[in-house]
Amino acid sequence: MVARRLAVVVLLAGVPACAGAQAANPGSSAPQTESQSQAGDSSSSAHRKTGAGSGKTVHHTKIAEEVAPPPEQTKAEELIQKQDYAGAEPLLRKLLSGDAANDPANYVAWFELGFVENGLGKMDDSIAAYRKSVAAKPDVFESNLNLGLQLAKTGAPDAEQYLRSATQLKPTKHAAEGQARAWLSLAHVLEAKKPDEAIAAYRQAAALQPKDPEPHLAAGLLLEKQEKFSDAEQEYKQALALDPSSDAVAGLANIYMRGRRFPEAEAELRKLLAARPDQGSARIQLGRVLAAEGKNDDAIAELQAGAKLAPGDVSLQRDLADLYATAGKNDQAELAYRALIVDHPNDAELHRELGQSLLRQKKFADAQKEFLVAVKLKPELGTAYGDLAFAASENKDYPLTIKALDMRAKVLPDEPITYFLRASAYDHLKDFKRASVNYHLFLKTANGKYPDQEWQAKHRLIAIEPKK
Numbered sequence: 321m322v323a324r325r326l327a328v329v330v331l332l333a334g335v336p337a338c339a340g341a342q343a344a345n346p347g348s349s350a351p352q353t354e355s356q357s358q359a360g361d362s363s364s365s366a367h368r369k370t371g372a373g374s375g376k377t378v379h380h381t382k383i384a385e386e387v388a389p390p391p392e393q394t395k396a397e398e399l400i401q402k403q404d405y406a407g408a409e410p411l412l413r414k415l416l417s418g419d420a421a422n423d424p425a426n427y428v429a430w431f432e433l434g435f436v437e438n439g440l441g442k443m444d445d446s447i448a449a450y451r452k453s454v455a456a457k458p459d460v461f462e463s464n465l466n467l468g469l470q471l472a473k474t475g476a477p478d479a480e481q482y483l484r485s486a487t488q489l490k491p492t493k494h495a496a497e498g499q500a501r502a503w504l505s506l507a508h509v510l511e512a513k514k515p516d517e518a519i520a521a522y523r524q525a526a527a528l529q530p531k532d533p534e535p536h537l538a539a540g541l542l543l544e545k546q547e548k549f550s551d552a553e554q555e556y557k558q559a560l561a562l563d564p565s566s567d568a569v570a571g572l573a574n575i576y577m578r579g580r581r582f583p584e585a586e587a588e589l590r591k592l593l594a595a596r597p598d599q600g601s602a603r604i605q606l607g608r609v610l611a612a613e614g615k616n617d618d619a620i621a622e623l624q625a626g627a628k629l630a631p632g633d634v635s636l637q638r639d640l641a642d643l644y645a646t647a648g649k650n651d652q653a654e655l656a657y658r659a660l661i662v663d664h665p666n667d668a669e670l671h672r673e674l675g676q677s678l679l680r681q682k683k684f685a686d687a688q689k690e691f692l693v694a695v696k697l698k699p700e701l702g703t704a705y706g707d708l709a710f711a712a713s714e715n716k717d718y719p720l721t722i723k724a725l726d727m728r729a730k731v732l733p734d735e736p737i738t739y740f741l742r743a744s745a746y747d748h749l750k751d752f753k754r755a756s757v758n759y760h761l762f763l764k765t766a767n768g769k770y771p772d773q774e775w776q777a778k779h780r781l782i783a784i785e786p787k788k
Contacts, residue, residue: 409436434467458485503522504534569602582613600626600630604639611643620649684711706732716748736762755784
């Protein structure tokens with residue numbers, strides 16, 4: 321028997337797109353990226369590892385074969401090196417026809433066919449070929465891994481079975497690295513339904529590759545989703561210790577924001593932006609942190625910069641409009657809300673917020689129009705009725721003031737200022753009896769919080785109530 325060793329390459333995508341990396345084919349001569357091959361397949365005879373977080377790791381492994389391959393397989397290997405999958409497919413199909421299909425010795429040929437079919441975009445055929453390879457020789461790490469990854473792409477439940485098998489098998493070369501990738505892939509499959517097992521799998525990967533930040537980052541993301549913020553923080557910190565430019569900075573900032581630890585969130589985001597100034601999401605997040613800290617001008621500058629990097633982000637545009645309003649930049653708030661309303665004309669809240677920015681500019685007639693639109697779009701929007709009552713009062717439309725206050729009272733309890741507005745409206749309409757009732761209700765509930773209006777109410781009561 322002639323001993324022969326086949327070079328089998330497995331490209332594994334990192335978290336979270338572990339199922340997108342596929343395949344191995346023997347005898348390759350140069351590494352490829354996922355974009356150079358179909359559906360994430362890659363091949364190489366050289367060992368290469370990309371930078372942390374890139375999601376691409378190539379493992380050059382050897383699988384022992386006891387006999388020289390048939391000529392069809394040798395020719396197919398040559399075609400695979402040239403990415404001529406269409407040429408390699410019929411050769412492998414011919415080799416595996418008839419009784420040869422069930423020959424355990426052909427597990428490598430089935431493996432190569434799985435790679436080729438994936439390269440041709442034939443997912444079902446690729447999975448079927450990998451299944452044949454695993455059935456012929458169940459104890460091969462690479463074939464279990466690739467089958468698990470292909471099944472994970474389709475969401476098949478038995479992806480877990482083969483990835484678990486891969487974690488218990490030994491790669492023929494770069495064992496720790498290969499097993500770590502298997503644990504990472506398994507963890508990703510487990511995340512949705514078995515998050516605790518997924519975290520355990522990420523920690524297995526971290527133990528096998530202690531210098532790789534990926535497992536810590538992935539575990540941190542999952543722990544954060546589970547709202548286990550203390551544990552997530554520790555994972556993110558370990559990822560950062562291994563790679564200061566890791567996306568764990570954003571994860572830490574998220575946790576600090578949730579915990580209202582704004583100075584810490586700001587510090588982490590500034591570190592990230594120092595390294596990556598064009599990262600729009602970090603700039604937007606920093607703007608929101610600064611807004612929460614009350615640093616409105618700095619927040620506006622960051623959000624404006626973020627808006628240039630992410631012009632289609634509606635939530636950002638809305639945050640920026642709200643921040644203009646909070647900072648007293650009502651003319652800018654008005655422009656921002658009007659721009660948003662162009663694309664979202666049926667958003668009652670936007671019309672209300674535009675109305676408020678107009679109120680603050682004393683554009684009472686325009687404000688009243690916006691509040692009327694808001695309550696028409698959303699009749700249960702009680703706060704908008706209060707705003708409408710105020711605008712109508714300023715516009716001396718006292719019947720509308722009373723009507724708006726009555727509608728508000730159906731969804732929200734009255735408060736001192738609504739009693740005062742109602743009293744003032746009845747007073748102007750010379751309905752002194754109702755005005756008097758509401759002035760008294762106002763004074764009973766004001767408790768000194770509205771000194772100017774309290775003075776006015778007391779003096780109007782003297783004027784309108786019958787002398788005793």
